Amino acid sequence: EAAVTQSPRSKVAVTGGKVTLSCHQTNNHDYMYWYRQDTGHGLRLIHYSYVADSTEKGDIPDGYKASRPSQENFSLILELASLSQTAVYFCASSDAGAGTGQLYFGEGSKLTVL
Amino acid sequence: GQQVKQSSPSLTVQEGGILILNCDYENDMFDYFAWYKKYPDNSPTLLISVRSNVDKREDGRFTVFLNKSGKHFSLHITASQPEDTAVYLCAAGATQGGSAKLIFGEGTKLTVSS
Numbered sequence: 001e002a003a004v005t006q007s008p009r010s011k012v013a014v015t016g017g018k019v020t021l022s023c024h025q026t027n028n029h030d031y032m033y034w035y036r037q038d039t040g041h042g043l044r045l046i047h048y049s050y051v052a053d054s055t056e057k058g059d060i061p062d063g064y065k066a067s068r069p070s071q072e073n074f075s076l077i078l079e080l081a082s083l084s085q086t087a088v089y090f091c092a093s094s095d096a097g098a099g100t101g102q103l104y105f106g107e108g109s110k111l112t113v114l
Numbered sequence: 115g116q117q118v119k120q121s122s123p124s125l126t127v128q129e130g131g132i133l134i135l136n137c138d139y140e141n142d143m144f145d146y147f148a149w150y151k152k153y154p155d156n157s158p159t160l161l162i163s164v165r166s167n168v169d170k171r172e173d174g175r176f177t178v179f180l181n182k183s184g185k186h187f188s189l190h191i192t193a194s195q196p197e198d199t200a201v202y203l204c205a206a207g208a209t210q211g212g213s214a215k216l217i218f219g220e221g222t223k224l225t226v227s228s
Contacts (some may be wrong), residue, residue, distance in 0.1 A: 105157035
C-alpha cells in the first residue's frame with residue numbers, strides 16, 4: 001500500500017485561480033517536501049517541513065505557500081495560479097532530513113494551468 | 115544557479131554495455147550523494163547513495179564513485195539491460211548545519227537498446 005499519496009493526481013486550473021495540492025504520508029516521517037518537475041530542470045524544491053505547523057522555503061518558493069497541519073499531511077497552495085506553474089508536482093517524505101536519508105515520493109500531481 | 119548539474123541530458127547504450135552517468139556539484143558542504151531512477155509517469159525511487167566518508171559504493175550492477183576534491187560523483191552501470199531505460203537523477207545534500215534539503219540535477223534520460 002502506497003505510503004505517500006497525493007491528490008488530486010491531475011488537475012486543470014484557470015489562470016488566477018486557487019489550487020491546493022494535498023499530500024498524506026503513513027511513513028511516520030518528520031520531513032515532508034514538495035518538488036516540481038519540469039523538462040530540463042529535474043526536480044526543484046519548493047517548500048519543505050520538518051515538524052507540524054512549520055514550513056520552510058525551498059529553492060523556488062515564489063508563488064507557492066505550504067501548510068503542515070499534522071505530521072501526516074502537507075499541502076501546497078497556489079493562491080493565484082499562473083501559466084508558468086504548469087508542471088508535475090511531487091510530494092515526498094523522509095525520516096531524517098533529505099541530507100541524511102532516503103526520500104519516498106508520492107505518485108505525482110499533474111497540474112495544467114490554462 | 116544550479117547547485118547540482120548533470121552533464122548529459124540523454125545517453126544511449128547497447129544492451130550489455132557499460133555506461134557512466136556524471137554529476138557535478140558546487141556546495142562544499144554537501145556530504146550525501148544519491149542517484150534516483152524515474153520511469154515515465156512514475157515517481158522517483160532511490161537507486162543508490164553514498165556519504166562523503168567513502169569514495170565508492172557498489173550494489174550489484176550499480177556503483178557510485180565520489181570525487182570530493184573535484185566536486186563530482188558518477189554512477190556506473192554494468193551489463194546494462196532494457197529495463198534500465200529511465201531518467202536518472204543525481205542528488206546531493208548537506209547533513210551538517212541542520213539542512214534538510216536534497217538538491218537534484220536536471221536528469222539524464224538513458225535508453226538501453228536491445
